[in-house]
Amino acid sequence: MKTFIPPDFRVYIEHERCRRCKRCLMNCSFDAYTFQDRVTPDDSKCVGCNRCAVFCPEHAITISNTPIGYREHPLWSMKARKDIWKQSETGGVLLTGMGNDQPFRIYWDHIVIDACQVTNPSIDPLREPMELRTYLGKKPDAVSVKMDRDGKLELATELLPQIEINTPIIFAAMSYGAVSLNVQKSIAMAAKEFGTLWNTGEGGLHEDLYHYGSNTIVQVASGRFGVSSEYLKIAVASEIKIGQGAKPGIGGHLPGEKVNLDVSKTRMIPQGTDALSPAPQHDIYSIEDLRQLIYAIKEANGYKPVGVKIAAVHNVAAISSGIARAGADWIYIDGFRGGTGASPTIIRDHIGIPIELALAAVDERLRQEGIRNSVSIIAAGGIRNSGDVAKAIALGADTVAIGTAALVALGCSLCQKCYTGNCAWGITTQRPELVRRIDPEVGAERIYNLLRGWSLELKEILGALGLNSIESLRGSRERLRGIGLNEVELRILGIKHAGE
Amino acid sequence: METIALSENLKETIRIDAKNMYYRQLNDMVREAIASGAKDVIIDSVNGQRYIGAGIERKDVTIIINGTPGNDLAAFMDGPTIIVNGNAQDGAGNTMNDGKIVIHGDAGDVLGYGMRGGKLFVKGNVGYRVGIHMKGYKNQIPVIIAGGTAGDFLGEYMAGGILILLGLNNNTHSIVGDYLGTGMHGGVMYIRDEVNPYRCGVEVGIAELDDGDKNTLERYLKEFCDDFSLDFNEIIKERFVKLYPKSSRPYGRLYAY
Missing domain, CATH: 3.30.70.20 (Alpha-Beta Plaits)
Structure with a gap:
């Protein structure tokens, strides 16, 4: 034709x-x-x-x-x-890669950050210690301390498992199959080097990456690809994937052509077969079912943290409340700008809501219900720079996750052809001659550098705010102002307009 | 915890009374018993405790459950044998990798979800959504056999493995529910009844058993009959039909590239 x-x-x-x-x-x-x-x-x-x-x-x-x-x-x-x-x-069905590219409002660009002038002096991060360390996990309702015989104070409250990361930035889930193994190696290496976390996505964990276990979140999704008892135990935490910002409410089809020998081994499915991820997980039809799976995983992984990832959709606040009550250690909220290796264009461009609004709504709801401490919040889906990171944290996130930004560091130019499997930059492909284009050592260095640059900038932002710890910025919406936003938007974001 | 010393140093059988015990404590005790070298763990008075056997990676262990275990029995299990003297609830064999579960009673919904290997034998009826997204890999072939009837969505999204449904002691209605094998793209089902095509997903083909099928069926059925002391010859006499995926790529031509 x-x-x-x-x-x-x-x-x-x-x-x-x-x-x-x-x-x-x-x-x-x-x-x-x-x-x-x-x-x-x-x-x-x-x-x-x-x-x-x-x-x-x-x-x-x-x-x-x-x-x-x-x-x-x-x-x-x-x-x-x-x-x-x-x-x-x-x-x-029209396919595409990457996140929503439609000209919806980018709220990050309508939010500005405060700074100290005269009355509350700013801090110079080059001369004074500045804390970016972040702990993911459930925090107790209150802490009590006790004094031992020598007069030393110690914590009396038993803490639930916490994952310590050196910067409030982790990597978003990108599965082996969607991206090449060299991409995963680059990200895993950078995560280990910097002291943060990477996420396997739902394609299993390749054995070459087992030794990154203490920096690895393993994902459990509807297809249960590569999910075994060993997989759950190796990682520092698990994540139940309910939804993804780029394609809320739909499943995934990794075409048989991409299921080569190595992908097949990692996903634990026969070579050349389609890897179909059903839209829902058929053992989760309710919050009670979700709780059941969270604790099934905890029984298998020795009570390490189990998070839940959802796409940002209309009732995200109520859903998140349910997830917190189901016992999740974190809620990962993926906004509609979140990337993908393949999604129907019509889904990517028309379903879901922006992360900025979703994050603000969830944080507010959990605070109102008095359960904000019981769960960490990870915000993702369109974080482009350290300014976005700082704004997300001030809106209530414990940490952000970056996917697209990490791939851009590796050369991704956002051509959106991930679904073809022909990525010329060697990122979203399994063709050996293309996969070789990324040297994991070099890739890790690029991504590490990105984390370093953003983290230094975060310290600068904190200094300007007169803060010496990222902890002090968390949920501190008073330090944000909106520009060009209407009253409804300001109310949802929980911020004042600039000039107020 | 009562222990029976079978050899001088090794307590090979450990008995646990689960009465009024919270699941977490019970499962800790089971794991402890296995770590200490027990080969047989007998749990009495089980009444709804969840996750028994979850994530255990040992082949040479048998867990005997007297009573009714709770949901997600043997989730992510990799090797042990579990014998349930009673009924089981939902989610038994969830994402199981290897091992065997033998249930001397009925079992609930969502059995063997995403199961990659091992066997799940249920003497009686099973509920809805059984064997969804079972998948085989290399020499691992997950097998679910139910002696009674099954609810809707049996073998939905099936990608591998074997599902056998016998419908014993059922003369009143179809032994399968609706949406049978919807989205099936691998594996095989053997049903000891006529299957009306309207009950099946569009991806499912219905055929007579060939010799290869008969061998497979007989092999697993004999094991099933041994486990439950059933008369193999009596059961195999009836006609079985085979359900198979018409395509291994049901969604291959869906997209515009």
């Missing part, structure tokens, strides 16, 4: 600069280049990932959006037209 879809991108080669080294041919995993005397691009195959442009030694490649000569229409955007053409040519 003749396609009506115009190419998304135009590939321009400056032939005077080009030395015919063919690196672009080697780097393009979407076969957008051929070589006949000179490099010839096929615009229709270009996904705009810019791998070729970055690796062109002569900087002879420019990728631009195709100048579109179609008549403009505010309702019938080019995206709307292209989607219809694609579906009329395939009859299928």
Whole structure:
């Protein structure tokens, strides 16, 4: 069938600069280049990932959006037209990768942070100790201390297990299968080096990563891929995945093509079979069932923490209250900007709510009910920089999780073609020649550097706020102000408008 | 805790009275007993305690439960044998990797969810959502056999393994419920009854048993009959039908790439 879809991108080669080294041919995993005397691009195959442009030694490649000569229409955007053409040519469900890319309001960009001037002096983090250490887990309702014979005070309250992390940033769940093993290795190494946590996602734990156990959260999702007693015991904690911001309420299909020998071993399913994750977990139809699974895992993992991950949806506050009461050690809330390796576009773009509103609503509800201490909150789904981290913590998060940001550190250019399995940057692929493009040592260094940079910035922000501990910022909404937000938005966020 | 010394140094059988005991304490005692070298753990007066045998990774251990164990019996279990002299509740064999559960009674809903290996034998009836997303891997073949009837959603999302339903002592209605094998993309079911196609998911095919099927069925059925002292010849006389997935990729052509 003749396609009506115009190419998304135009590939321009400056032939005077080009030395015919063919690196672009080697780097393009979407076969957008051929070589006949000179490099010839096929615009229709270009996904705009810019791998070729970055690796062109002569900087002879420019990728631009195709100048579109179609008549403009505010309702019938080019995206709307292209989607219809694609579906009329395939009859299928449109797929995409990454998080929601629609122009919904980004609340982070309408929130600003306070600073000290004159009356309450700011602190210089370069000269004074600044505490980012964070503990994930249930906190007691109250603590009591006792004095021993020598007059030394010690804690009398028995604490439930806490996971200590050196910065309030952990890594979001990205499964082996969705991303390559080298991506997981990079992230796991960086997590261990920095003293934070990474998350297996629902694809099992590859045996090469077993020794990162004390920095690993293992996920238990509806397909139960790779979930065994050993898996639960190796990790420092487990997480029950109910939902994901990019695709709330739906399951996942890892196509058989991506289930190679190694993925098959890690997921514990036969090679080449589709890995179907049902939409719900069929042993969880209620809060009581959720509690049952939380404690089943605790019985198996020796009472280590068990968290629950949900997508941010309309009734997220009430749902979170149920999860806290079900005994979860943390609630991981994934906003609708949260990424994915594959999701139906219609789900990604139209379901779920922003993390900023969800987080504020959950924190407020748990405080009102007097159970905020019984559970940690992890906020995720669109954290782009340390400013977002600080704002999330002031809105009530114990820590944030980053997925897309970590992948961008590895080279991801947000082309959204993860679902094809052809990622030219070697991230969302299982093709061996592409997987090799990420050297885990180098990848770990890039991600470590990102964590270091953000953590230093967080200390600067705390210093400006006159605080010396991230703990003091947690839930401190008085230190935030809104700009250009209406009264409902300000009420939900629990912040005043700038100038108030 | 009463212990019976079978050899001089080793207490091979340990007996626990679970009366009025909270599950956490009971399961700690079971794990302790196994860690101390017990091969047989007998638990009396069990009355709804959850998670018995959960996460235990030992092949050479038998846990005998007298009474009714609670939900998620043997969840994530990897090796032991559990014998229940009584009924079992929901979630037995949840995400089990290896081992065997023999239930001398009826069992509840959601049995063997995501089960990857081992055997779950129930003498009587089973509830709804049994064997959802069972999956085989390498030489691990999870097997669920129920002597009685099953509720709706039997073998939903089935990806591997074997489900056998016998419908013994049932002459009044269909031994299977509705939505049988919905989303099935692997494994096989043998049902000792006629199966009306309207009860099945669209992904399910119905066929006669071939010789390979008959061998498989006989092998597991003999073991089942031995465990419950049932007459194998009497049971195998009746006609079985085989349910299989029409495609291993039921959702392969769903997407626009």
